[in-house]
Amino acid sequence: MAANDPELAVRGAVSDAELRTLFSAAWGDDSGTCWAPILARSLSWVTARRGETLVGFVNVATDGGRHAFLLDTTVHPDEQHRGLGTRLVRAAADQARTGGAEWLHVDYEPHLTGFYAGCGFRPTTAGLLRVAPSPGSAR
Structure with a gap:
């Protein structure tokens, strides 16, 4: 890690407003x-800050047993392609391991295959079922 890299914090303090700004x-x-009820049920999460500004985030959900799930991996566009996403995912994997998980799952779009492979994930076959109406659709 270089001296000017964003600082990571496990379970770092973070507000809805900061997360909304980052996600936007x-x-x-x-x-x-x-986010408060989500984070209250999470195994862990990792924040990345450059100074006071939130520039990265990842959430680690759990089934309470052997499985943890990587969610919402996000890096600010100004910080992308510099290794921050990989650092976030590795820190999240450490948290999953420390929390007792044996497996860490992640869903991603095809264009992120190389990124997640570089973080040590291998592709698997999985299924997805939308159980709520699509945004904007009639019920």
């Missing part, structure tokens, strides 16, 4: 999510 910059959508 990275994904174009702040989702309006209220």
Whole structure:
């Protein structure tokens, strides 16, 4: 890690406003999510800050047993392609291991295959079922 790299914090303090700003910059959508109840049930999460500014985040959910799930891996566009995402994922994997998980799962879009392979993930076959209506669709 270089001296000017963003600082990672396990279970770092983070506000809804900060996460919304980060998600909006990275994904174009702040989702309006209220994070306190999500983080209260998470195994862990990792924040990355450059100074006071949140520039990265990843959440580690759990089934309470052998499985943990990597969610919401996000790096601010100004910080991408510098290794921060990999650092976040590795720190999250350490938290999953420390928390007793045997497996860490992640879902991702095809264009992220190389990134997650570089973090040590191997592709698996999985299924996905939408159980809620799509945003904007009639019930």
